[in-house]
Amino acid sequence: MSSPNASVSLPLQNETGICPKCGSASRVGRSLCLNCLLSAGIDTNGDGTQAEETLDDLLGKIDGPDTDWHLGNYQILEEIGRGGMGVIYRARQRHSRRVVALKRILSCHADSRETLMRFRREAQAAANLDHPNILPIYEVSESEGLPFFSMKFAGGGSLLEAAPMLRRDPRRAVALMAKVARAVQYAHVQGILHRDLKPGNILLDGGGEPLVSDFGLAKWLQPNSDLTRTPSIFGTPGYIAPEQVNGSNGNLTPAADVYGLGAVLFHLLTGRPPFTGEHALKVIQQASEKPAPKLRSVAPALDRDLETICAKCLEHEPQARYRSAGDLAEDLERWLHGHSIVARPVxxxxxxxxxxxxxxxxxxxxxxxxxxxxxxxxxxxxAETAARPPRSGIAILPFESLSPEKENAFFADGVYDGVLTKLAKVANLKVISHNSVAKYRGARDTKEIGRALNVTYVLKGSVRRE
Structure with a gap:
């Protein structure tokens, strides 16, 4: 326990009523988070060192009177979540006093074979996975004809609730997603695709570690598994791969989950999923027809390498993405350590x-x-080439005087003028004027001169007076 004089830092409540630090909705008055207040008083000693027992440990030891409602061997404490398929309670296992999360199918779905299959799929898939960043399943049972299962209680909320805070801390967001990618890679190695990765399905425990949850749409990669026969539900628009929308569920590969990981990372870094719209069909249409937006077009201050990583995850073609979730995790870890990433811009x-x-x-x-x-x-x-007249005529370059006497240069010019006058009298012969050829005096490349003056012949001469 902390001493009365210990200094603690408590986050103020945000506008939504969710604590940005732990994700709890409990509060004292209108500003202080009750969960953080209790944790600060219990989790540290007076000298600032970590206490042996945490708040969750002490809650588990409380031997309060049982409430009137039990599900199997569990005492229901409170409802903490509800979805279209089931409801989640915070519960306490009666003999071990362990606080757990308990998920039970809604009674209105008791006769739905498809919903029962999905519920059992989630329990079966997660129960086969043992990884520190995958939410563990403790027990699968049934009460009053309705199946339920218990799992680890994650008191830190989800990435959806933590997203506003993570957007201000890209390194923390990348570090979390590297661990999530490692967990998804482990699931793939065990033969399981998640198919519904989104911020709300990635929980945080009391220490802020990510836990991948909700394997309700999981699919076994092995064709002979019972989980291969999947329902028509295909995931959450905005986070699912285009091939899931296009009816390719039977041919999905781990690349579908790589896309989902990229979409979650995009959300954490920008505050929104890659595709948005007025309704789900609009989002699905955009994801099917358009390339994902560039990360820095939404958040220009972010690093260019993060944009490249997100872009590779969100490629429309599965084979253009990272080959595995493990490869994505390695690139994220390279970025965290300041090393060059493997992905390159297209x-x-x-x-x-x-x-x-x-x-x-x-x-x-x-x-x-x-x-x-x-x-x-x-x-x-x-047509222009055919209309252009062929080259004809002659250009006579000024004659060079080879005599050492300077006055003999005038003699060479006189001979040049005489030759020029004689040739000009020849019928149908075009002779280039002296003014046009004067600038080529002393030039050596007669072919280039001929092309420049558009003539067939170029005459060079020299005169020596004895």
């Missing part, structure tokens, strides 16, 4: 090729227009 030609595969009609029309423009360009060039 080059413009590859991006154009992928766009053409997604939009074959538009790409075909563009290719047709390009081909037509090329043909018109070639025809125009040929």
């Amino acid at each position: 080059s413009p030609p590859v991006r154009l090729w992928r766009w053409s595969r997604r939009n074959p009609i538009v790409a075909g029309m563009a290719a047709l227009l390009l081909a037509l423009a090329t043909v018109v360009g070639v025809m125009t060039w040929k």
